[in-house]
Amino acid sequence: MAQTETTPDTTPPAPEPRRPPSAGAVLARALRGNLRQYGMLVALGLIVVLFQFWTDGILLQPLNITNLIQQNGYILILAIGMMIVIIAGHIDLSVGSLAAFVGAAAAVMTVEHHLPWPVAVAAALLIGALAGAWQGFWIAFLGIPSFIVTLAGMLLFRGGTQILLQGQSVAPFPKGFQNISSGFLPEVGPSTDYHNLTLLLGLAVLAVAILQEVRGRRRAASYGLEPLPAGLFLAKLAAITAAVVAFTLLLASYHGVPIVLLVLGVLLVGFGYVMRNSILGRHTYAVGGNEAAARLSGVKSKRVVFLAFVNMGVLAALAGLVFAARLNAGTPQAGINFELEAIAAAFIGGASASGGVGTVLGALTGGLVLGVLNNGMSLVGVGTDYQQVIKGLVLLAAVGFDVYNKRKAGT
């Protein structure tokens, strides 16, 4: 690579000798710098603690945690895809209808035509990809605003669902299919009071998480970044350990890890890695952040947008399968307002309305904030009327807070 030696006319002033900053100052700065990243995680933690207190401990009971995951799995899956679409600078209003359509298709295939369920799942994901490609084509290559194209898609797929099901629910699914939503990892090994595979999985997750943290800290130092002071770093590791151990024990003391959680885990790690480290992921951020600049840097922006919608289609299909499996039926009314929940999750989780900003972890965090609010408020006995009011205010507050902070920071 071409390196250029420059002899600047002006030498920068020598840095003042600094005292090592206090732990509090470092923590405050780290929080400020990554407000989008950590702010919502902290908020999620607070909400959990609050409802744990209000519900007299019901919220964090193993049964309820398992329910929470299974109830919100499909929204979280949608939120991941939606986050990527929003990062690319677009929006998708059709995902609820598409999820319903795919669920209906799966029901028709397995229940009416008796196709083996794995074949139906593969076909359903393919349908999702095709639907995404259809919308992506209009948006990316013909330049029609995604709001319009996916609004049309919302009607198209909803209508398609009703045509496919002829207004009736189609049920029940084969057992294997139902497990997508209600299944757990199998019991293996000696009988303990806990679910063995879950314990092993938790241990593995913990090991990987700690390894990553240690590597990250070492690298930060090599980039000339100020690493967290050792004390804080150890505290962070302890917090991670405590969280993973507690969560693992919670799940392991009930039926173990739900299949949905496994799917979500794979999606989180996979998409998180793709968005951070793949050229395609990078190009997605660049296109959403400044499309003109990305294009002038040689990014094939149309292709990037097209693929974001194909991916959204596949994830909408997956969410549709999970939802159908949970309901154990394909119904014409499935997936109504899912798109709004997914969009809200993405924005609560730190997406920017102008694109270019957001993380997969943020999408999950935002989705969980909504999920815990739903679940907690139901447990406390808040009616769905007030629940909606509160969720609306939370969305407004989260994004408003974000905008306020951005303005204060200057651009």
Place this chain on the structure above:
Amino acid sequence: MARPVLEMRSISKTFPGVKALSEVNLTVAAGEVHALCGENGAGKSTLMKVLSGVHPYGSYDGEIRFEGEPCRFRDIRSSEQRGIVIIHQELALVPYLSVAENIFLGNEHATRGFISWRRTLTHAAALIRQVGLDESPHTRIADLGVGKQQLVEIAKALAKKVKLLILDEPTAALNDEDSRKLLDLILALKAQGVSCILISHKLNEIARVADAVTVLRDGRTVETLAVGSEGVCEELIIRGMVGRDLEHRYPERTPEIGEVAFEIEDWTVLHPIDQRRKVVDGVSLNVRRGEIVGVAGLMGAGRTELAMSVFGRSYGRWTGGRVRLHGREIRTRTVPEAIGHGIAYVTEDRKQLGLDLDDDISRNITLSSLGKVARRGWVDRHEEARVAESFRQSMNIKAPSVFTRTGKLSGGNQQKVVLSKWIFAEPEVLILDEPTRGIDVGAKAEIYTVVADLAARGATVLLISSELPELLGLCDRIYAMAEGRITGELSRAEATQESLMRLMTMSAASPDKQV
């Protein structure tokens, strides 16, 4: 001189860090057309913003008298009430409203909040006749060409009972035919007693309609010249416009110039919307290995459009022309194709076209060549950070770390990030478009060194710049462009600010009048 209608006395205006105007004087006689000349950034627009109240009273020093009375404009509305109307280069019309609605926008004929269509349409029809616009008052603005839109703007000004009309490069976006009509209209309005300030780069235009010329340079009034019956002395205007101090040190270069590496032949580009306009018209130029070749030109000369069109047809509609690299014709129809052939274009507009301001330094630097820090589609973030860090040091980008968002950097440092991005791409041909616009003196000097270094390593550099001293200080050869055409080519030895400015102000319509 006739009774002055406008007197601006010792106007000074400071922006944070920059003195845009200092002690500028401008006097316009009643019923005259007064031209305002100066290089890009000489302070013409700022002066007009002071006059029209965009920069309100109190934000500048000095005195404005209009029709003998002192003026303290708070905003555009208050200056328009006195009859001072400015028409900007980017027209302020609403495309989907009719001509009549636009003419009276914000100034409606209304009774208790309800528009009187009868009065609106009669008055509009009269104004449309007055400006010589051959259209119905019901026509939508979007259906008119730029030339006619310009006339609507003037009709709008007349509706406000304009006494002093300010036109900011009114013919820059017009073809010859429309330009001629517009200039005729200015003369017609003058006969009706409307005074006019005309900002223009085109000396033949000034010679045709103006009674006097004021030349600005670096925020100061250089001189005011009367235009006699035999026309203005163009030499004087040119000398007034240039003569900027050679304030910067330029790196010493002993260029080792090789064979012709990069050639553009007969390149022609049409305006993306108005396809009758040739924005770039049959341009041919070449650059040798190790050579820095400049492209001089004023606003609207078509330099950026040429560069962007060559770089993956990123501007307008290409209608002809070839690009050769080492004598072989290459395709540059898309940006990836152009990059693939080793061409890099460093944009003049770093915020809109150069950077993702939401993203950090490292990711901006690697964006155009992510493949170089990736294996099989996966970015090695460690390698990426290492690369970015080496650029941060070698380019002296002042930022806490390579993970700082580029939106937080100063202009000079942002420019260094954009430059790093393209140096990292290791281009054979580097097209720099106004690489030092709006950045401080220190950063400028650093960028000059980097550019000189690249050429010394055998890169081929095409440098587009509006700063003549910069071109003279860095380039081995300079082309001048005006109205989409190359109007001349000068070697380093031949080129002076005056000789370049003469070529830059040469009008395509009447080349014989100049030189």
